[in-house]
Amino acid sequence: MSEEPLDDLDRTIIYCLQEDARKTSASEIADKAGVSASTVRNRIRNLEEGGILTGYRPEVNYEAASYQLQTLIVCTAPIPDREALAQRALEVPGVVAVREVMTGTENVHVEAIGSDSDDLSRIGRDLDELGLEVVDEDLIRNEYERAFHGFDVDEL
Amino acid sequence: MSEEPLDDLDRTIIYCLQEDARKTSASEIADKAGVSASTVRNRIRNLEEGGILTGYRPEVNYEAASYQLQTLIVCTAPIPDREALAQRALEVPGVVAVREVMTGTENVHVEAIGSDSDDLSRIGRDLDELGLEVVDEDLIRNEYERAFHGFDVDEL
DNA sequence: ATTGAAAGAGGTTGACC
DNA sequence: GGTCAACCTCTTTCAAT
Numbered sequence: 001m002s003e004e005p006l007d008d009l010d011r012t013i014i015y016c017l018q019e020d021a022r023k024t025s026a027s028e029i030a031d032k033a034g035v036s037a038s039t040v041r042n043r044i045r046n047l048e049e050g051g052i053l054t055g056y057r058p059e060v061n062y063e064a065a066s067y068q069l070q071t072l073i074v075c076t077a078p079i080p081d082r083e084a085l086a087q088r089a090l091e092v093p094g095v096v097a098v099r100e101v102m103t104g105t106e107n108v109h110v111e112a113i114g115s116d117s118d119d120l121s122r123i124g125r126d127l128d129e130l131g132l133e134v135v136d137e138d139l140i141r142n143e144y145e146r147a148f149h150g151f152d153v154d155e156l
Numbered sequence: 157m158s159e160e161p162l163d164d165l166d167r168t169i170i171y172c173l174q175e176d177a178r179k180t181s182a183s184e185i186a187d188k189a190g191v192s193a194s195t196v197r198n199r200i201r202n203l204e205e206g207g208i209l210t211g212y213r214p215e216v217n218y219e220a221a222s223y224q225l226q227t228l229i230v231c232t233a234p235i236p237d238r239e240a241l242a243q244r245a246l247e248v249p250g251v252v253a254v255r256e257v258m259t260g261t262e263n264v265h266v267e268a269i270g271s272d273s274d275d276l277s278r279i280g281r282d283l284d285e286l287g288l289e290v291v292d293e294d295l296i297r298n299e300y301e302r303a304f305h306g307f308d309v310d311e312l
Numbered sequence: 313a314t315t316g317a318a319a320g321a322g323g324t325t326g327a328c329c
Numbered sequence: 330g331g332t333c334a335a336c337c338t339c340t341t342t343c344a345a346t
Contacts, residue, residue, distance in 0.1 A: 014216060017178075017214040018213060018252060018253055021213050023212070025322060025323090026323080027321080027323095037322080038324095038332065039331060042330075052217050053214050053216060053217075055176065055214070057212070057215060058173045058177045058209050058211070059209070059210045059211040059213060060170060060208060061207055061208050181340090183338080183339065314345105314346080315344105315346075316343105316346105317343090317345105318343095319341085320339105320341080322338085322339070322340085323338070324336080326335095327332105327334090328334105329330105
């Protein structure tokens with residue numbers, strides 16, 4: 001991890017990536033900065049390895065997407081605490097629905113949305129800290145259809 | 157703006173982009189999803205044009221980059237102008253990220269960095285002159301450790 | 313809406329200064 | 330650290346289904 005300040009070229013690169021981190025090519029940046037494309041790629045690699053560029057994420061309009069990106073987190077709560085914990089789980093940021101299940105040990109099902117997998121791990125940790133033991137966590141993509149309309153408990 | 161819910165393929169694509177929006181190729185996603193690369197590219201274009209994928213941004217660790225002053229400037233823009241103003245805000249020297257917020261009146265969030273508070277007031281004035289009403293400004297980090305060399309983004 | 317092919321642009325590696 | 334050249338991958342465009 002280098003601690004050296006960024007020079008003009010580094011800042012130019014970061015600035016260009018801010019506009020479109022997916023489609024802005026190294027050659028494009030190189031043209032603007034007046035250096036070779038290889039140089040830009042080397043700089044980007046250094047910035048990544050130096051912990052300055054830590055990732056590239058899409059900006060997702062979840063509202064337009066109708067909150068379709070979700071996980072189903074299956075938890076176990078002590079029976080006496082179940083209702084109270086389910087209530088508190090609803091207050092964890094990212095959680096959009098909680099279902100209490102009357103039978104079995106996996107008695108609390110939490111539906112959550114997040115912008116990336118870090119978000120989702122954070123939600124899992126938050127639930128754990130509340131006292132909800134996370135026993136399973138499934139990203140809702142190919143596996144579940146029509147997830148947004150509720151869980152089919154028998155399938156789980 | 158299509159209002160149709162995302163299907164499994166859309167969700168798989170978005171999920172893959174969450175992990176690395178810059179280096180994850182359409183072909184890679186296509187392999188995982190069991191469809192052709194062309195289909196993935198078509199879907200991504202539709203998600204972009206439908207306002208669901210609104211951009212791709214790098215995650216920057218400004219602390220490691222030795223920047224001193226990072227602020228979050230919360231602004232209000234007239235809805236019809238929001239997108240254009242967000243774009244122009246990105247050109248203000250010192251501004252490193254702009255997020256459009258879909259809900260509420262504080263609908264543009266501007267991240268800016270500078271070497272001292274003069275820099276930051278100047279950035280606030282610039283945004284105001286563009287037509288972005290600054291409603292709040294929060295210092296994110298305030299370590300004055302090293303001298304900071306200004307931006308040359310105007311020379312790009 | 314999905315697929316595949318051809319051509320061009322972009323990325324990667326390794327040698328060199 | 331920066332450049333060049335060869336090789337390979339990805340994207341773009343377009344026609345077909």
